[in-house]
Amino acid sequence: MSTTPQKATAAKGDATPTAAAPEKMEVEEALDEEILRMAPEDLKSRTHLLDNEIRIMRSEVQRINHSVSTLKERIKENNERIKVNKTLPYLVSNVVELLDLEDNQEEEGANVDLDAHKTKCAVIKTSTRATYFLPVVGLVEPSELKPGDLVGVNKVTSNLL
Structure with a gap:
C-alpha cells in the first residue's frame, strides 16, 4: 500500500515493454534492412504511395461516416413518423x-379499364x-x-x- 507513484509507474512500465519489445524489435529490424537497401527515389515514391493510400482511406472513412449519419437521421425521422402514426386519431x-x-x-373510343x-x-x-x-x-x-x-x-x- 505504501508504494510511491514512481515505483507504481516503473512497475507498470516494466511489465508492458517486456511483452511488446521482442515483436517490435523484429519488425523494426526487418524494416530497417529493407529500407536501408532502397534508393532515396524508391523511398520517396513509397512514402508518396503510402500518403495516397492514407488519403484514400480517410476519404473512404469520411464517406462511410457520412452515410451512417444520413441513415441515422432517416431512422430518427421514421421513428418520429411511427410515433405520430401510433396515436389513435x-x-x-x-x-x-x-x-x-x-x-x-x-362510349366508343374512350379508355376502358379492363380490370x-x-x-x-x-x-x-x-x-x-x-x-x-x-x-x-x-x-x-x-x-x-x-x-x-x-x-x-x-x-x-x-x-x-
Whole structure:
C-alpha cells in the first residue's frame, strides 16, 4: 500500500515493454534492412504511395461516416413518423348506407379499364356530424357491414378500421 507513484509507474512500465519489445524489435529490424537497401527515389515514391493510400482511406472513412449519419437521421425521422402514426386519431362513425357501384362502360373510343369490377362503397356519419362517401371502405370487409353499424374511422383518411 505504501508504494510511491514512481515505483507504481516503473512497475507498470516494466511489465508492458517486456511483452511488446521482442515483436517490435523484429519488425523494426526487418524494416530497417529493407529500407536501408532502397534508393532515396524508391523511398520517396513509397512514402508518396503510402500518403495516397492514407488519403484514400480517410476519404473512404469520411464517406462511410457520412452515410451512417444520413441513415441515422432517416431512422430518427421514421421513428418520429411511427410515433405520430401510433396515436389513435379515431372517430366513431355510423354506417348510413352501403352501395354497390358498377363501373359503367364508356362510349366508343374512350379508355376502358379492363380490370374494373363491382365495388362496395359506404356512406358514413362521424361523431363530428360529418357525412362521408367512401369509395374504398378500408380494412373492414364490406360484406360484414350493414347500415346502423358502429365503426372506427381514421380522422385523416376516413378509412374504416
